[in-house]
Amino acid sequence: MKLPLVYVARNLWVRRLTTALTAGGMALVVFVFAAVLMLEAGLRQTLVATGSADNVLAIRKGAATEVQSGIAREQAALIESLPQVARDADGRARVSKEVVVLNSLPKRSDDGSASATRSNVPIRGVPPMGLALRPQLKLVQGRMFRPGSSEIVVGASVARQFAGVELGQSLSFAQRQWQVVGVFDAGRTAFDSEIWGDAEQLSQAFRRFGYSSVIAQLDSPDAFEALLAAVETDPRLTVEIKRERQFYEDQSRALSNFLRFLGLTLSVIFSLGAVIGAAITMYAAVATRTGEIGTLRALGFARRSILAAFLLESLLLALSGGLVGLVAASFLQAITISTTNFQSFSELAFSFALTPGIVVNSVAFALAMGLIGGFLPAVKASRMKIVDALRAD
């Protein structure tokens, strides 16, 4: 015979203050657990969304980022001539030869002026084809830069986080004034944290003779293996080819591993506190209801039912705490975090992202805390002898 769930829930309701405090402690643990995982998921989503499925990216062998890489003009031309590369209606290769450098800019303080803190912003020089390869880029203010001019457009996150990059303002670097003529939104991708300008103008200004990276669209999605083989067998090409999506996923790895390690370590340590809280509460519940347990046993409820009832009470307590923590964490989705990605050494903006996996994991984590905290008290309750328990009051 099982004890009804209402009995379990009522017990929690009767001791509201204790229930609220214990569940509150668990809610905080689940909040931290979910928040850090959401941060990591947001980072990965941002970087993975940056790459397109049918684009490949070439950087110099051994280089870890576009900024470190250098590709000579002859090599870029060789990649352009490969048969696996897509061509447009006029027969031009759908290849973008780009220059990426970092510029250290002052961050924007709350009143919009320049603060003393600086961070690195990637400046990407793109040819007209580069824009065609990134259809996700939408202008939200102003217009696109004119090829062959000292004009730049800034990503939406850069416009929000940095000072001096508003429409109409100009940046001064490499002995030139660069006019901001537009702000673009690249739909929550890493491009939102970049500044774009004309490839030839930027490489001249920075006195770069080669390119940083070459992005090519594949003729068909499954042409990747053939392209890879063609590049690897050509001794003139000292480049590494990756799918664009893979490249950006690799860029997130160090920071993402760090966040995950941090989140799990903190959650496990913090959960010890909450588990102890649950154990204290459940021991007290068992102690104050000793007579009641005796009565239930005398009425014919089995030890198993008593064990189940107390475990269920603890699980319910943890579940309510976990749900409160999860709901609180879900509000974090409105917040955008901006920090330096260790790997690319440049500023990257990303949001907290709540995925179904995180919801499941958070609930499971909360239930595990309830199970561990409630187990010993529930065993104690189920082992009581009827006579002793009835005599207790």
Next chain:
Amino acid sequence: MFFLKLVVRNALRARLRTALTVLGLVIALAAFGLLQTVVQAWYAGADAASPTRLVSRNSISLVFPLPIYYRDKIRAIDGVRGVATSNWFGGVWRDERSFFAQFAVDSPQFFAMYPEFIFEPGQWADFLRDRRGAAVGRQLADLYGFKVGDRLPIRGTIYPGNHEFTVRAIYEGRDEATITRQMYFHYDYLNEYLKARFPRGANNVGVFVVDVTDPARVADVARTIDAEFANSLAETLTETEKAFQLSFVAMVETIVRVISSVSYIVILIILAVAANTMAMTARERLAEYATLKALGFGPSFVARLILAESLVIAVTGGAIAIALTPPVAAGFFDAVGRTVFARFEVEPSTYLLQAAAALALGLLAALVPMVRSARLKIVDGLRHVG
């Protein structure tokens, strides 16, 4: 004396509950201390910076180099005692996980400006003599077991190719604050390599470290250096070594801030646990409190009884946590921290914060039960069944 005895007896009545609460407090306050230490460890590099050293870098960003001939121009500026070059190498030894920093420096000048690195004279001479020699700090040598004479193959990421260095010297730090977790080698080696393989990259350096004669003139000298190269191909940005180091911390400031705020959440979690313990304790003893009041003890006596019990529990937990923090921090540093942090010391301020947090916890946990029991009517209390 009678009061204290009563308090301790009360605390020991529900032994398991008190023990669990103290255990929770110990874990939470030790975790809080550890997180505070992690936050402070980020700033260790900046704390070790000298007030008379300046760092000049390309004003666009660190990715852009400065021409080597700037060295002589900077040296000629009034107030400058010495100039040395330092160049981030960014190579990979073994694999990406075994990270350590390597710098190409112009050896005698550079180390003349860093008296905190102490060389054994024989090793120093060997290091200077070998163009492919490397000087490895004591912390780094201990971390990966490097010994004098070891060969270090390092794969370049910024400077392509495989480079092989020989450990010629292991330098010691002058004091605890000195960070010796990096490797230095000769800029001349790097420059010759670049001249042969990538001539356009040669004769460039990452930053200049400038030693100023008088700490009071630091800002002045920095302005003069930047003015000297204004409107040139490579403009400079000169700042104190401390500001330079802090700019790296600022880049990951968001994450440091997250860790710092999370460290206060663990206090909140344990506050909920401690408050729950006190609330339950007080509720069970309502009849006793009513009896005490009926015997003539005032409402403040009962309140003080609860507060004292809460404080005894919190202070016990706090004291154990403070005693455990140094070994926990040392264990954490050995297990995972050594590859990330150069220095991991618990600051005295951390102990003070822990003690303050323990007191605040004791006080806040007792608040609601204190008010409730003080307001308690004797009749209701005596009628109450736990």
